[in-house]
Amino acid sequence: MISIDLVFEAVLFGILLGCFYAAVSLGLSVAFGLLDVPYVAHPALLILGSYFTFLLSKTGLDPIICGLLLMPVFYLIGIALYRFYYETFERRSSDTGVRGLAFFFGIAFIIEVCLILVFGVDQRTVSATYIGSSLEIGEYRFPYRMLVAFCIAIFLTTLLTLYFSKTFNGRAIKAVGQDEGALRLMGANPVKIKQLAFGIATAVNALAGAMLIIVGPVEPAMDRIYIGRTFCVVVLAGLGSMSGTLVAGLILGISESIVMMTFGASWAPAVSFGLLLLMLGIRPQGLFGR
Amino acid sequence: MDNMRRKVIGTGTAALVAASVPGSLVFAQGTPIKIGMSMPQTGGLGAGGQAALIGIRMWVDDVNAKGGLLGRKVEFIVYDDQSNGANTPGIYTKLLDVDKVDILIAPYATNPTAPIMPLVKERGKLLMGNFSFQVNSKVQHDMWFNNAPWNDARGWSEGFLEAGKNAGAKSLAVFAADAEFQQNLANGAREIAKNSGWNIVYNQNYPGNNTDFSSIIRSVRAARPEAVFVACYPNEAVAIMRSVNEIGLGSQVQIFGGGMVGLQFTPVMQSLGSLLNGVVNFNSYVPGMKFPGIEDFFKRYTERAIAAKVDPLGYYLPPFNYAIGQMIEQSVNATKTIDNKKLAEHMRKTEFSTIVGPIGFDKNGERAKPRLVQTQFRNVKDNDLEQFRSPGKQVVVWPAVDKQGDIITPFDRARKAT
Numbered sequence: 001m002i003s004i005d006l007v008f009e010a011v012l013f014g015i016l017l018g019c020f021y022a023a024v025s026l027g028l029s030v031a032f033g034l035l036d037v038p039y040v041a042h043p044a045l046l047i048l049g050s051y052f053t054f055l056l057s058k059t060g061l062d063p064i065i066c067g068l069l070l071m072p073v074f075y076l077i078g079i080a081l082y083r084f085y086y087e088t089f090e091r092r093s094s095d096t097g098v099r100g101l102a103f104f105f106g107i108a109f110i111i112e113v114c115l116i117l118v119f120g121v122d123q124r125t126v127s128a129t130y131i132g133s134s135l136e137i138g139e140y141r142f143p144y145r146m147l148v149a150f151c152i153a154i155f156l157t158t159l160l161t162l163y164f165s166k167t168f169n170g171r172a173i174k175a176v177g178q179d180e181g182a183l184r185l186m187g188a189n190p191v192k193i194k195q196l197a198f199g200i201a202t203a204v205n206a207l208a209g210a211m212l213i214i215v216g217p218v219e220p221a222m223d224r225i226y227i228g229r230t231f232c233v234v235v236l237a238g239l240g241s242m243s244g245t246l247v248a249g250l251i252l253g254i255s256e257s258i259v260m261m262t263f264g265a266s267w268a269p270a271v272s273f274g275l276l277l278l279m280l281g282i283r284p285q286g287l288f289g290r
Numbered sequence: 291m292d293n294m295r296r297k298v299i300g301t302g303t304a305a306l307v308a309a310s311v312p313g314s315l316v317f318a319q320g321t322p323i324k325i326g327m328s329m330p331q332t333g334g335l336g337a338g339g340q341a342a343l344i345g346i347r348m349w350v351d352d353v354n355a356k357g358g359l360l361g362r363k364v365e366f367i368v369y370d371d372q373s374n375g376a377n378t379p380g381i382y383t384k385l386l387d388v389d390k391v392d393i394l395i396a397p398y399a400t401n402p403t404a405p406i407m408p409l410v411k412e413r414g415k416l417l418m419g420n421f422s423f424q425v426n427s428k429v430q431h432d433m434w435f436n437n438a439p440w441n442d443a444r445g446w447s448e449g450f451l452e453a454g455k456n457a458g459a460k461s462l463a464v465f466a467a468d469a470e471f472q473q474n475l476a477n478g479a480r481e482i483a484k485n486s487g488w489n490i491v492y493n494q495n496y497p498g499n500n501t502d503f504s505s506i507i508r509s510v511r512a513a514r515p516e517a518v519f520v521a522c523y524p525n526e527a528v529a530i531m532r533s534v535n536e537i538g539l540g541s542q543v544q545i546f547g548g549g550m551v552g553l554q555f556t557p558v559m560q561s562l563g564s565l566l567n568g569v570v571n572f573n574s575y576v577p578g579m580k581f582p583g584i585e586d587f588f589k590r591y592t593e594r595a596i597a598a599k600v601d602p603l604g605y606y607l608p609p610f611n612y613a614i615g616q617m618i619e620q621s622v623n624a625t626k627t628i629d630n631k632k633l634a635e636h637m638r639k640t641e642f643s644t645i646v647g648p649i650g651f652d653k654n655g656e657r658a659k660p661r662l663v664q665t666q667f668r669n670v671k672d673n674d675l676e677q678f679r680s681p682g683k684q685v686v687v688w689p690a691v692d693k694q695g696d697i698i699t700p701f702d703r704a705r706k707a708t
Contacts, residue, residue, distance in 0.1 A: 006512050013504055120599055121336030122557040123528060127672075132565065134536040143504060143536040216501050217528050217561070221333060225499045260505035265496030266468055 009140050010261040011254055016146035018253020019153035020215060022246045024208045024226060025233035026156050030201035032231075033240035034177040035194050037085065038101040043223035043230060044108035045202060049074060049209020050218040051115055054124045063126045064148070067210025071203040078202025081107070082195050108223060115220035123217035131214060145214050152211045153246065156204060161242045163200075173197040177240055228269075232276050238289025247287060251275065322365035323358070323628055325350070325618070326391030327420075328381040330398055333373030334525045337555050339398045341601040342420070343368065344594050345608030346395070348587070349615025359622045371397050375405045375470070382406045386413060392628045395614055396420045398607060399551075400471030401523075407431060416630035416637075418614045419655065421607060424474045426655055433634040434655035435617070437610045439574050441652065443478020445660035446572060449688035450519060450548040451482060453570060453664060457544040457699035459516035463492035465506055466521035466549075472498075475521040475549045483519075491515050500526065503533040511540050518543060524552025531565045544699040547571040553667075554606035556675060563672035568704030570666045570687065570697065575605045575646065578681035578694055579663075583645040584609055603678055613644035664688040666697055668707060 024046055031039035049070060056066035089099050125131075130144035164170035172193045175183045180190045212218060233252055237244030255275060256268040279286065327346075330339035350366045358364050367389050371377040378397055385391045394410065395418045396403045403422040410417045411431040419425070419436030424443075426434045440446050454462070462483050466476030473495070483490055492513035496506060507530070510518060518539060522530060527550045539546060547569040552558045554573050559566060575584075591604045601608075620643075621636045622628060641650035641658075650658040665684040670677065677683055685695040698704040 003512065006508070009508060010505060013508070017502065017504075116332055121332045121340070123337075123525065123561070125528070125561050132532060132535050141537050143533075145536075146504070216532070217525070219334075219525065222501075225501060257505050260496075261509050264494040265500055265506055266494075269497060 005139065006261060007258070010257045012140065012142065013146070014254030014257030015250060016142065016150050016253070017257055018250035019246070020146065020149040020211070020249070021229055021233050021252050022249025023149060023153035023156055023211055025230040025237075025245050025249060026153075026160060026242065027201040027204040027208060028230050029234050029237065029240065029242060029245045030160070030173075030197055030204070033234055033237070033245075034173055035197055035201075036177065037082070037104075037194075037198065038097060039104055039201070040101060040227065041081075041104040041107040041111065042201075042205065043226040044111040045074070045077075045205045046209045046212060046226060047115065047218055047220065047223050048111050049206045050213040051119060051124065051209075052206070053210040053213050054126055054218075057126045063128055063210045063214050064152070064207075067207040070206035070210070074206035075199040075203035078199040079195050081202065082198035086191060086194070112220050112223060119220065121219060123219045124213065125217045126213050128214065145216075149211050149215055152207060153249070156207065157242055157246045160200075160204070164242065169193070169196060173200075174240065229272070232272060236276055236279055236286055238286025241286070241288035244286065244288030320362045322363040323360070323393070323622075324365045324367060324389060324391040325393045325395060326367040326385035326389055327395035328369045328371035328378055328385075328397045328402065330373035330402060331370040334523050335373040335399050335402070337524065337557055337601065338551075338607050339373070340598070341555075341595065341604050342398050342607035342611040344591060344598060344600065344604070345611035346615060348590060348594065348608075349612045349619075353615065353619055359619060360626065360628070367391060371402050373399075373402060375401045375403075378402045378406045379409055382409055386415065393618060393630070393633075394418070396422060398611075400425055400474065401469055404470045407434075410434075414630065416634050418618065420611065420614065423471050424478075425470075431655070432638075433630060435634075435637050435651050436656050437614050437617070437649070439610070439646070439657060439661040440572075441656045441658075441660045443475060443482060445657075445662055446475060447479035447482055447519065447548060449662070449664040450545065450570060450572075451479070451486065451488065451517070453688055453697050454517035454545045455486070457697065459544040460487075460489055461491045461515045461517070462488045463510045463513055463515035463518045464490060464521075465492070465494045465496065465510065465518075467498045467500070467523060467526060468495045469498045469523070471551070472521040472523065472549075476519070479519050479521070479548065488517075496526075498523070498526075501529055503530045504537055507533040507537040507539065511537060514540055514542055516542050516544050518546045519548040520546070521549040522551065524555060524558055527552035528558060528562060531562050531569070535565050539701065541700065541702050543701040545570045545697070546701050548664075556601040556603040556605075556678065559670070559678055560673070560675050563674070564670055566667040566670045568667065568698070568701050568707070570664055572662055573606065573665050573684060574610060574662065576663065576665055576681070576684040576686060577605070577679060578686070579692060581609075581645055581647045582643075587612060587645050602675065605678075609646050613642075613646045613649060616644045617642045617649065661692075663692050666695075666704065668698070668704070 028042040031037050052070050053063050053066040057063050134141040134143045172188045176190045176193045183190050233248045237248035252272050259268050259271045329343050330336050350364050369381045398420045400422045404425045407429040416433045421438045466472040550571050553571050595602045621633045625632045625636050641648050652658045663686045666687050686692045687697040698707050
C-alpha cells in the first residue's frame with residue numbers, strides 16, 4: 001500500500017523533474033518548433049554547454065554564472081551553424097528535411113567525438129554549495145540542484161515567452177515559421193530572422209547545459225539519452241509554444257515520477273512515450289499547437 | 291693483405307654491433323603471436339577499460355622485452371567496443387577471421403562479454419575472461435578462464451549480507467539496473483537473502499540509462515529497510531550516491547552498497563569524495579593488501595596512466611589485466627605451444643603465480659578460491675586523489691583473512707565516523 005505522503009512527494013518531485021525536462025527542451029522548441037529545422041544536434045550542443053561550463057567553473061565561478069557567460073558564445077555558434085545549414089541546404093535544395101537531418105546528426109557525432117578526444121570518457125561534474133544537499137520541509141526532501149533547475153526553467157520560459165510576444169524580432173521569429181513570404185512583405189529578412197532564432201536556441205543550450213551538469217554528471221555520449229525526451233516534450237507541447245514546453249515537461253516529469261514510485265523505474269520511459277502517442281492520436285498538433 | 295685486414299675489421303665490427311643490440315629486439319624467425327580483444331574505451335565502462343588496457347599493454351611490453359613467447363614477438367590487437375555488447379560479436383568475428391589472432395582476451399565486464407560466449411564456444415577458442423560475472427554459467431564453455439577475484443554470487447553478496455546480519459539487520463532493499471551483470475548479481479543476492487531468512491521489503495529494477503535516482507531512493511526510504519543492496523554500473527553509481535546524500539535512507543539502515551561498480555574507479559572516487567563515507571562495497575584490491583610484484587607494477591603503471599590521462603591509481607582492473615598476460619605467458623611457456631586446447635588443459639589444472647596472488651580455476655573457469663573483499667569507505671575527504679594511496683580510506687571488513695577493521699553501523703553513523 002503506497003502512502004499518500006509518498007504520492008504527494010512524487011508529484012512535487014515530478015514538478016521539479018518536469019521543469020528540468022522543459023528547460024533542456026526550450027532550445028529545440030525554438031529551432032524545431034518555430035523554424036522547422038531538424039535540429040537533432042540540440043542534445044549534443046547541450047552536452048557541449050555542460051563541458052564548457054565544467055571548464056569555466058574551474059576558475060571558481062558558479063556553474064550558473066558560467067552558463068550565463070557562455071550564452072553569447074553559443075549564440076554565435078548557433079548563427080554560424082544556421083548560416084552553413086541555410087547556404088548548403090535551404091537555399092540550394094528542396095530536399096532540406098532529410099539532408100538537414102543528416103547534417104545535424106553529423107554535427108552531433110562530431111561534437112561527441114571531439115569531446116571524447118579532448119576530455120576523455122570519464123564523467124565530469126561541477127561543485128557548488130547547493131549540489132549534494134537538499135531542502136527539508138518536514139519529512140520531505142528536495143535536492144537543491146533540482147530546485148535550481150526549476151528556477152532556471154521558469155526564468156528561461158518567462159524570458160522567451162516575453163521576447164516572442166513583446167518584441168519585434170520575437171514576433172518576427174514566430175511569423176517566419178508561419179509565412180515566410182508575408183514576413184518578407186513586412187520588410188523583414190526571413191533568413192536573418194531565422195539566423196537570430198537559431199542563435200537564441202543555441203544560446204539557451206548554454207544555460208541549459210550548465211543546469212544539466214548541476215543536476216548530474218555528464219559524459220560525451222549522454223546526448224543519446226536526451227534526444228528522445230527533448231523531442232517528446234517539444235511534440236507534446238505543440239511546435240513553437242514556450243509555455244506549452246513547460247507544461248509538457250511537467251506532464252512528463254510528474255508521470256515519470258509517479259510511475260517510478262508505483263511500478264518501478266523500468267516503466268517510466270514507456271509511459272512517457274505512451275503519453276506522447278496518445279496525444280498524437282487525440283490532438284496531433286500538441287497541447288498548445290495551432 | 292689489405293683485403294684480408296678489411297674483411298677481419300668488417301666482420302669484427304659487425305659482431306660488435308650485433309652484440310650491442312639489446313636482446314629484446316632480437317626475435318627468432320617466425321610470425322608474431324597475435325593476442326586480440328575488444329575493450330570498452332568509450333562509454334560507461336570506458337574509464338575502467340582504458341586503465342585496464344594499460345595493464346595489458348604493460349605485460350605485452352614486458353614479455354617482448356624478454357624475447358616474446360616461444361621466441362616470437364607478441365602482437366596485441368585491440369578495438370573499442372564502446373561498452374556496448376551489441377558491438378562485441380562483430381569485433382570478435384573480425385579478430386578471428388580477419389586478424390587471425392591466436393589467443394583471445396574477453397572485453398572488460400559482463401555486458402560486453404556475454405554476447406561473444408556462443409561464438410567463442412562454437413569456434414573452440416580459448417577465452418581469457420576479464421572481470422565478468424557468471425557469463426559462462428549457461429554457455430558452459432570449457433576453455434573459459436576468468437581473471438576476476440570472484441566465483442558466484444555467494445562470494446560477492448554473502449559478505450555484504452553477513453555483515454548486515456551481524457549488525458542486526460533483518461530487512462533488505464534490492465535495486466539493480468536492467469542489464470546482464472546487474473541482474474546476475476542482484477538475482478544472486480535475492481536468492482541468498484531469501485534462503486538465509488531476510489525479509490525483502492523493496493525489490494525493483496531500473497533502466498540502464500537512468501540518470502536520476504531521487505524517486506527510487508525516496509521509495510527505498512519509505513520501505514524502511516535495514517540493509518540496501520545495489521547492483522549498478524559506474525554512471526548510475528555516481529547518481530545514486532548523490533541521491534542518497536540528498537534524500538537519505540532513514541536512520542534504521544545498517545549497511546548500504548554491495549555491488550556498485552564504479553566506486554573502485556579513481557575519477558569516480560575523487561568526484562564523490564566524502565559522499566562515499568560509510569558505503570560498504572566490493573573491491574578487488576585496496577592499499578594494504580600484499581602481493582609479490584604489485585608495488586613495482588603500480589609505480590610503472592602510474593607513469594603511463596598520467597601520460598595517457600586515465601586513472602592514475604589503477605587499483606581495480608590494471609593489475610588483474612596484467613595477470614591475464616602472466617597466465618598466458620606461464621601456460622605458453624609450460625606447454626611450448628599456442629594451441630588453444632592444450633593451453634586450456636594446462637590452465638584447468640594449474641595455479642598461476644601472478645601479481646595479484648595465486649590464481650586457480652574451478653570446472654567452470656571461475657576462481658577456485660574467490661578473493662573478493664568488502665570494504666567500507668571511511669574518512670574520505672573531498673577533492674583529494676592522493677588519499678586513496680594509503681590504507682584506511684577503504685577498510686576491508688570481509689573476509690576475515692583480509693580484514694583490516696570492524697564494520698561501523700548504522701550507515702548514518704558510519705558516514706560521520708572519523
